Amino acid sequence: MTNLFILQLMNGLQFGVLLFLIAAGLTLIFGIMDFVNLAHGVLYMVGGYLMATFVALTGSFTMGLLLALPTALVVGLALEYLVIRKLYHRSHLDQVLATFGLLMIITEGVKILWGSSPLSVPIPPLLDGAIPLIGQVKYPIYRLAIIATGLAAAAGLYLIVNHTRIGMLLRAGATNRNMVAALGVNISRLFRLVFAFGVMLACFAGMMVAPILSVDTGMGESILILTFVVVVIGGIGSIRGAFLGALLVATVDTLGGTFGPILLRMVFDPATASQVGRTLAPMLVYILMAIILFAKPAGLFGRKPV
Amino acid sequence: MSGLSVRNLNKSYGALRVTHDLSLDIHPGELHAIIGPNGAGKTTLITQLSGQSPSDSGEILFDGRDIMRLSMPERVHLGLARSFQITSILPKFTVLENVALAVQAKDGSSFRFFRAVAQEARLNARAMEFLAQVSLDQSADLPASALSHGDHRRLELAMALASEPKLLLLDEPLAGTGGQDAEALVDLLAAQKGRITIVLIEHDMGAVFSLADRISVLVYGEIIATGTPEEIRNNAAVRAAYLGDEEAEEIPC
Amino acid sequence: MSDMTTPPTTRPAPRLRGRTKAALVLFVLAALLPVFAWATNDPYLVVIGTRILAYAIAAMALDLILGYGAMVSFGHAAYLGFGAYAVAVLSRHGVTDITLHLLAGISLSAVFALITGWISLRTRGIYFIMITLAFGQMAYFFFVSLSSYGGDDGVTLDARSTVLGQPWLENDQVLYYTALALLIGLFTLCARIVTSRFGRVLTGTRENTTRIEALGFAPFRYQLTAFVISACMTSVAGVMLANQAEFISPAFMSWHVSGELIVMVVLGGIGNLTGAIGGAFLALMLEELLNIFTEHWKLFFGVILVLVVLYSPDGISGLLRKLKLGGEK
Numbered sequence: 001m002t003n004l005f006i007l008q009l010m011n012g013l014q015f016g017v018l019l020f021l022i023a024a025g026l027t028l029i030f031g032i033m034d035f036v037n038l039a040h041g042v043l044y045m046v047g048g049y050l051m052a053t054f055v056a057l058t059g060s061f062t063m064g065l066l067l068a069l070p071t072a073l074v075v076g077l078a079l080e081y082l083v084i085r086k087l088y089h090r091s092h093l094d095q096v097l098a099t100f101g102l103l104m105i106i107t108e109g110v111k112i113l114w115g116s117s118p119l120s121v122p123i124p125p126l127l128d129g130a131i132p133l134i135g136q137v138k139y140p141i142y143r144l145a146i147i148a149t150g151l152a153a154a155a156g157l158y159l160i161v162n163h164t165r166i167g168m169l170l171r172a173g174a175t176n177r178n179m180v181a182a183l184g185v186n187i188s189r190l191f192r193l194v195f196a197f198g199v200m201l202a203c204f205a206g207m208m209v210a211p212i213l214s215v216d217t218g219m220g221e222s223i224l225i226l227t228f229v230v231v232v233i234g235g236i237g238s239i240r241g242a243f244l245g246a247l248l249v250a251t252v253d254t255l256g257g258t259f260g261p262i263l264l265r266m267v268f269d270p271a272t273a274s275q276v277g278r279t280l281a282p283m284l285v286y287i288l289m290a291i292i293l294f295a296k297p298a299g300l301f302g303r304k305p306v
Numbered sequence: 307m308s309g310l311s312v313r314n315l316n317k318s319y320g321a322l323r324v325t326h327d328l329s330l331d332i333h334p335g336e337l338h339a340i341i342g343p344n345g346a347g348k349t350t351l352i353t354q355l356s357g358q359s360p361s362d363s364g365e366i367l368f369d370g371r372d373i374m375r376l377s378m379p380e381r382v383h384l385g386l387a388r389s390f391q392i393t394s395i396l397p398k399f400t401v402l403e404n405v406a407l408a409v410q411a412k413d414g415s416s417f418r419f420f421r422a423v424a425q426e427a428r429l430n431a432r433a434m435e436f437l438a439q440v441s442l443d444q445s446a447d448l449p450a451s452a453l454s455h456g457d458h459r460r461l462e463l464a465m466a467l468a469s470e471p472k473l474l475l476l477d478e479p480l481a482g483t484g485g486q487d488a489e490a491l492v493d494l495l496a497a498q499k500g501r502i503t504i505v506l507i508e509h510d511m512g513a514v515f516s517l518a519d520r521i522s523v524l525v526y527g528e529i530i531a532t533g534t535p536e537e538i539r540n541n542a543a544v545r546a547a548y549l550g551d552e553e554a555e556e557i558p559c
Numbered sequence: 560m561s562d563m564t565t566p567p568t569t570r571p572a573p574r575l576r577g578r579t580k581a582a583l584v585l586f587v588l589a590a591l592l593p594v595f596a597w598a599t600n601d602p603y604l605v606v607i608g609t610r611i612l613a614y615a616i617a618a619m620a621l622d623l624i625l626g627y628g629a630m631v632s633f634g635h636a637a638y639l640g641f642g643a644y645a646v647a648v649l650s651r652h653g654v655t656d657i658t659l660h661l662l663a664g665i666s667l668s669a670v671f672a673l674i675t676g677w678i679s680l681r682t683r684g685i686y687f688i689m690i691t692l693a694f695g696q697m698a699y700f701f702f703v704s705l706s707s708y709g710g711d712d713g714v715t716l717d718a719r720s721t722v723l724g725q726p727w728l729e730n731d732q733v734l735y736y737t738a739l740a741l742l743i744g745l746f747t748l749c750a751r752i753v754t755s756r757f758g759r760v761l762t763g764t765r766e767n768t769t770r771i772e773a774l775g776f777a778p779f780r781y782q783l784t785a786f787v788i789s790a791c792m793t794s795v796a797g798v799m800l801a802n803q804a805e806f807i808s809p810a811f812m813s814w815h816v817s818g819e820l821i822v823m824v825v826l827g828g829i830g831n832l833t834g835a836i837g838g839a840f841l842a843l844m845l846e847e848l849l850n851i852f853t854e855h856w857k858l859f860f861g862v863i864l865v866l867v868v869l870y871s872p873d874g875i876s877g878l879l880r881k882l883k884l885g886g887e888k
Contacts, residue, residue: 096688098868111855286696
């Protein structure tokens with residue numbers, strides 16, 4: 001039981017850092033540009049496909065990653081240039097529609113380019129296998145690597161946001177957009193940078209997760225909504241909120257699925273417990289969101305919506 | 307007609323204290339002007355009194371009733387209405403619809419779903435009366451967005467009046483107007499004098515000194531003087547506060 | 560100075576008149592469709608037609624809050640699902656009457672909309688969009704987990720809903736006209752609501768929330784009421800959709816469907832009810848047509864969507880208006 005708990009906690013952590021990578025870009029795009037991007041989750045999928053392609057092409061995980069990352073950045077820049085930048089001054093509704101259209105285009109485009117059968121990426125040999133964690137609990141090295149990378153990325157983002165000039169602008173922009181404009185910063189360049197960087201982060205998450213999931217066109221689906229929940233819980237525009245929200249959502253989602261039924265069995269008979277558990281588990285995250293928002297409509301670290 | 311009593315009102319934006327231990331008495335039926343240099347916190351005070359933004363601490367009594375915790379709509383229902391410095395209307399509604407909506411707020415429930423509101427003769431007739439008061443009745447069927455700036459100010463005033471307040475907070479009703487428009491608006495306010503209590507924020511000193519029964523001077527979130535126009539005109543502290551300010555020259559001697 | 564003894568007391572809402580006219584044309588055409596299908600010996604038209612009518616109800620219901628209240632609800636597919644599952648679940652337990660199906664769908668939607676609307680409407684803008692989206696997804700997962708009703712795979716109806724104990728709806732034409740009657744009825748209701756006192760306040764919140772508050776209205780109450788009304792109407796569409804497809808799955812309530820509903824409203828032109836009906840027709844026909852030419856119809860649909868947003872923000876009715884103006888010159 002304890003072992004299972006530790007394992008699931010680690011899985012939750014691993015899922016959490018992935019969610020964070022996606023949510024970080026999204027929360028910045030939302031917060032700084034006041035821009036709704038429904039296509040963000042799809043980019044996570046694109047990351048997976050890029051990785052699968054480049055790894056297959058080069059035969060090396062590292063080379064694949066090194067090629068996939070800049071490609072992701074180019075994808076982000078291209079999207080920004082072609083569509084997104086024309087939408088900054090439009091209503092949220094227009095943004096929703098256009099990015100919904102983008103989502104359709106990208107999903108179908110991927111299907112056309114790569115076919116609809118799932119791709120897989122081998123785990124790099126160096127990171128294959130498992131190591132003992134505590135006592136007899138073993139944990140796959142690759143998943144540990146994901147956690148480490150994700151945490152490193154979070155730390156890096158934290159440093160950028162809190163200790164650089166760009167970060168200062170980002171924080172200012174999330175609080176008061178007009179102020180940044182008043183500082184004489186080239187807003188459109190800042191936006192392009194943030195958007196492309198956000199895209200790259202989401203793609204990066206897809207690349208990291210490619211070896212442990214099958215890469216298919218559905219992988220961006222459910223995670224997008226979870227990312228939204230993370231962003232909303234954490235407070236739009238807050239990196240810190242995104243980090244906390246991601247860990248919270250991932251832990252609740254992972255542990256709820258496993259331990260919900262176990263806990264329920266104390267109250268109900270096994271059959272009922274299993275049905276109730278299966279019903280409640282995927283809803284837990286949303287219930288959590290509802291409770292947090294009821295108490296704090298702007299999320300944990302959000303500024304009050306004006 | 308109602309009075310307003312403000313005690314030790316505070317509001318800060320971060321480290322910036324915009325309203326500082328402010329106390330003020332508005333007597334029932336008077337036209338009380340609040341003047342002060344730019345950035346003194348006049349509009350902030352209006353937002354606090356009207357309930358648009360919350361106060362940090364203090365007490366606001368309206369007819370002896372504590373209204374600190376009430377929302378803006380709740381205060382409007384008690385009879386405390388306001389106008390906006392920057393014209394705030396419903397641009398796609400017609401002029402008449404704008405005012406009729408204000409009338410509707412005072413006229414029974416708005417949770418009526420089936421009858422066409424445009425057919426409600428009583429609402430329209432009442433709205434036309436208020437439009438006539440501000441001489442906008444000829445423009446009743448125009449979209450509000452089509453009006454000139456001067457007419458926007460009139461509409462703004464008509465909507466405030468149509469709320470039939472006991473006390474009206476007017477935030478620079480003359481803002482951006484001049485010449486005939488301004489004169490007409492001053493006449494309009496003069497006509498309201500004695501019918502409702504009015505708190506008037508205005509930069510046009512000529513208008514203030516001709517209309518006001520009493521004047522309070524707000525500087526850095528504090529009232530430095532309250533008195534009749536005569537007293538304010540001769541108050542040394544007021545002249546000092548306005549020294550160097552272009553409005554000082556406007557204070558009619 | 561106008562003569563105050565004869566104030567202009569009643570005024571028609573000229574814009575709605577034109578739209579009502581357009582809606583009438585649409586309804587007449589719709590009423591003739593089964594005849595056309597019979598003449599051309601193409602019964603499939605009636606099947607598609609019923610689907611379009613059901614979506615038209617949903618899109619129109621969404622327009623009530625999206626177009627008149629500026630609430631971008633991205634979770635409306637949930638209510639479509641509630642209506643559909645009301646049919647499936649009650650039928651399974653022997654309750655086949657359509658009135659009871661409608662009642663169950665509407666009640667469930669009202670409760671869910673009241674609770675989630677209460678939470679969502681405390682927020683604005685992006686928050687509102689994402690929270691409604693998340694709640695919609697929550698409802699989706701609920702039905703995915705209901706393995707006794709097919710879970711992910713959905714459930715096939717043994718029979719359509721009954722009317723007064725009679726299986727009249729088994730006839731496709733009857734089902735079609737029932738859907739049309741519901742659409743016309745709900746359109747009339749919506750048209751009444753938006754021109755009523757309530758509608759004027761609601762439209763006011765769209766235009767200028769602060770002003771509405773300053774006039775003494777608490778926007779929240781009006782927005783929440785409209786949100787619940789819209790949800791209930793959407794569930795009616797769900798009941799019809801379930802009967803048309805005779806199959807219900809969580810896919811009915813996926814967030815893509817919510818997105819498609821918004822697309823319909825905007826494609827047809829937002830904030831005039833008729834546009835939403837036209838939009839539903841347009842979107843579904845486009846889908847059918849593209850589907851004939853390519854299995855990757857979504858790609859083209861997406862491109863069209865992006866182009867419409869970038870170049871004709873007022874949707875088709877905006878485009879028509881532009882063309883009309885151009886023609887008059």
